[in-house]
Amino acid sequence: MLLLADRGFYSFYAWGQARRSGAQLLWRVQAGLRPYWLCDLDDGSWLAVITNPVVGLHKSQKDRLREDARQGRPLDPDRAVVVRVLDYTVPDRKGDHIRLITSILDPAEATAEHLASCYHQRWEAETGFDQLKTHLRGPGRILRSRTPDLVRQEIWAYLLTHWPLATLICVAATTAGVDPDRIKFLATLRIVRRSVTTRRPFPLQPTTPSGCAPSTTSVGLATATPPADTAATPEPSNAPDEAVTENAAPPTRASGTLDRPPSRSCPGNLKPEHDR
Numbered sequence: 001m002l003l004l005a006d007r008g009f010y011s012f013y014a015w016g017q018a019r020r021s022g023a024q025l026l027w028r029v030q031a032g033l034r035p036y037w038l039c040d041l042d043d044g045s046w047l048a049v050i051t052n053p054v055v056g057l058h059k060s061q062k063d064r065l066r067e068d069a070r071q072g073r074p075l076d077p078d079r080a081v082v083v084r085v086l087d088y089t090v091p092d093r094k095g096d097h098i099r100l101i102t103s104i105l106d107p108a109e110a111t112a113e114h115l116a117s118c119y120h121q122r123w124e125a126e127t128g129f130d131q132l133k134t135h136l137r138g139p140g141r142i143l144r145s146r147t148p149d150l151v152r153q154e155i156w157a158y159l160l161t162h163w164p165l166a167t168l169i170c171v172a173a174t175t176a177g178v179d180p181d182r183i184k185f186l187a188t189l190r191i192v193r194r195s196v197t198t199r200r201p202f203p204l205q206p207t208t209p210s211g212c213a214p215s216t217t218s219v220g221l222a223t224a225t226p227p228a229d230t231a232a233t234p235e236p237s238n239a240p241d242e243a244v245t246e247n248a249a250p251p252t253r254a255s256g257t258l259d260r261p262p263s264r265s266c267p268g269n270l271k272p273e274h275d276r
Contacts, residue, residue: 002026004122010101012052016077025103026115035085035101036066044086045112047105051080086112124181131185132162165189 003018007028018025035048049069051062057079065080075081083101090096100119104110110118136158145151169188173180 002118004119006122012050012054012081015050015081019077019081019103026100026119027102028098028100028119031097031099033099033101035083036062038066038070038082041084041107041112043107043112045084045107047082048085048101049075049080049082050101052078055079086115088112088116127181128162131165132158135186135189136162136165165192168192 001023003021003023003025005018005025005027007030010027010029010033015025015027033050035050038047038049040046049066051057051065055078057065062080065075069075069080069082082105083103084105086100086102088098090098098116098119100115102110102115104115143151143154145154165185165188169183169185170180172188173183
């Protein structure tokens with residue numbers, strides 16, 4: 001499992017806590033974090049050591065930890081960790097500089113370009129939040145419940161409503177042969193609201209009893225039969241009012257250039273296993 005996080009979430013303690021869960025990490029960090037360089041790697045990334053700012057290490061102690069990391073000796077994870085650093089810029093964001101750190105130290109497991117592309121997909125979560133908070137819940141509306149248990153129940157209701165809508169989008173996108181990100185969530189929501197005429201529990205798995213016609217909500221947008229004034233499927237189009245441009249996610253590959261520092265060789269004991 002690869003856990004992604006934006007730059008506002010990093011701290012040495014949070015990094016260690018997440019790493020102890022067993023997940024691999026790929027986090028963006030703020031410009032103020034200055035990892036101590038150890039060596040460069042062939043894909044443009046570089047290995048570095050980060051020390052815990054809370055424990056109050058003296059300069060001599062930091063130097064000792066850095067030297068231990070350089071020599072490949074094990075480090076106390078509560079005092080310092082070795083990370084891999086990726087630096088790149090995104091031209092269409094006015095040259096915005098992005099620095100990522102990851103616990104995947106070997107480029108053979110994931111190249112710098114691949115990791116940058118993975119981080120680019122983190123914005124998928126923002127799209128989901130927008131669908132839930134803006135379109136499904138409605139602008140300016142707060143939760144009606146007044147007790148913790150009922151608030152949790154209401155949140156689950158929104159999530160359970162979002163789930164079949166996302167399923168219908170995937171069915172429609174698969175039928176049309178396009179990426180699900182290209183289907184408008186708001187258009188899908190409107191089609192479903194106009195198509196559903198009875199208040200019945202939706203099935204978790206689409207089922208069609210023998211001899212019955214498929215229902216609108218169980219089969220999906222690709223085969224739905226809506227009223228005459230609505231479209232059956234949110235078809236992809238380049239027109240601004242069609243169901244493809246709103247909430248469209250960024251491209252799946254990050255477009256940018258890795259910032260390669262001046263070439264510096266890695267000591268033998270810091271090279272990835274496949275190079276030894």
